[in-house]
Amino acid sequence: MQFACNAHTICDSELRPLGTGLYPIISIINHSCLPNAVLVFEGRLAVVRAMQHIPKGDEVLISYVETAASSTTRQKALKEQYFFSCTCSRCIQVGQYEDIEESAILEGYRCRDNGCSGFLLRDSDDKGFVCQQCGLLRDKEEIRNIASDIKAMSDKVLKSNSSGNHQDSVFMYKNIEKLQKQLCHPFSISLMRTQEKLLEILMQLEDWKEALAYCRLTLPVYQRVYPGSHPLLGLQYYTCGKLEWLLGETDEAIKSLTKAVDILRITHGSNTPFMKELLMKLQEARAEASYKLSSRDE
Numbered sequence: 192m193q194f195a196c197n198a199h200t201i202c203d204s205e206l207r208p209l210g211t212g213l214y215p216i217i218s219i220i221n222h223s224c225l226p227n228a229v230l231v232f233e234g235r236l237a238v239v240r241a242m243q244h245i246p247k248g249d250e251v252l253i254s255y256v257e258t259a260a261s262s263t264t265r266q267k268a269l270k271e272q273y274f275f276s277c278t279c280s281r282c283i284q285v286g287q288y289e290d291i292e293e294s295a296i297l298e299g300y301r302c303r304d305n306g307c308s309g310f311l312l313r314d315s316d317d318k319g320f321v322c323q324q325c326g327l328l329r330d331k332e333e334i335r336n337i338a339s340d341i342k343a344m345s346d347k348v349l350k351s352n353s354s355g356n357h358q359d360s361v362f363m364y365k366n367i368e369k370l371q372k373q374l375c376h377p378f379s380i381s382l383m384r385t386q387e388k389l390l391e392i393l394m395q396l397e398d399w400k401e402a403l404a405y406c407r408l409t410l411p412v413y414q415r416v417y418p419g420s421h422p423l424l425g426l427q428y429y430t431c432g433k434l435e436w437l438l439g440e441t442d443e444a445i446k447s448l449t450k451a452v453d454i455l456r457i458t459h460g461s462n463t464p465f466m467k468e469l470l471m472k473l474q475e476a477r478a479e480a481s482y483k484l485s486s487r488d489e
């Protein structure tokens with residue numbers, strides 16, 4: 192229990208998990224689902240950085256769990272691993288309309304009308320789910336069928352992942368994505384996770400163009416679920432910028448890399464090798480853009 196409640200996942204600069212470590216000083220930091228600080232690692236060194244101004248006397252808080260989740264999901268994860276009920280400013284809104292809406296957007300269903308972006312809530316007769324914007328009902332049987340097709344397809348892709356055929360995986364994840372688009376709200380986290388997976392495999396396949404398309408698809412959801420200076424949003428801008436640069440979209444690359452720098456210099460500091468590399472890429476992209484401009488003028 193001491194380990195489970197106090198250990199932290201050690202990650203690389205791109206927040207990919209490497210292992211687990213126990214850091215006695217870091218272990219005194221409490222959790223918030225709306226944290227004001229972030230824990231990052233520079234090799235084995237654990238560094239806590241403020242993501243916003245923290246007034247003197249305020250508690251420094253990090254998040255122990257994935258914040259891109261509904262209140263119910265976050266609370267369940269905190270209870271199961273850390274044995275407490277969170278009462279942070281996000282969690283105290285549980286049961287209020289805004290929180291119900293946010294949960295239905297992140298983890299609920301889309302409206303039957305493709306042009307409507309409303310969120311759905313269970314109807315009082317338990318026939319299905321009703322769009323809170325246009326009033327259309329989605330039959331629970333239809334929802335159950337699509338959800339079970341997604342489950343079957345996800346089980347299949349997990350089994351086939353071990354065989355390592357990326358093309359097959361792309362095909363299967365695209366099928367999952369298609370079904371999730373029918374089922375889930377456009378800002379759904381599961382749809383975003385499928386698109387992230389496709390981005391990852393397409394990068395391995397070096398299909399930069401399609402990878403960029405998927406990276407761009409995830410950005411609106413990232414902006415919503417990782418607001419402010421969240422490192423994951425910064426890293427997604429970084430990926431987008433690298434792909435744009437690789438594909439010769441220099442001006443777009445400069446915009447994305449600048450957004451990445453604005454966030455990651457807060458979360459990752461400005462003197463780390465990781466940040467130096469990012470700043471170097473931005474400088475090179477700027478130099479390329481001005482070279483292109485001057486050769487066009489000539």
Ligand SMILES: C[S@@+](CC[C@H](N)C(=O)[O-])C[C@H]1O[C@@H](n2cnc3c(N)ncnc32)[C@H](O)[C@@H]1O
Pocket residue numbers: 196197217218219220221222223272273274275276277278279
């Ligand atoms: C890593 S320790 C944090 C330091 C701990 N509060 C202490 O005084 O040693 C994790 C434990 O702290 C408690 N904790 C952390 N954040 C909390 C919060 N927001 N509300 C209530 N308890 C919290 C929980 O018991 C959790 O298992």
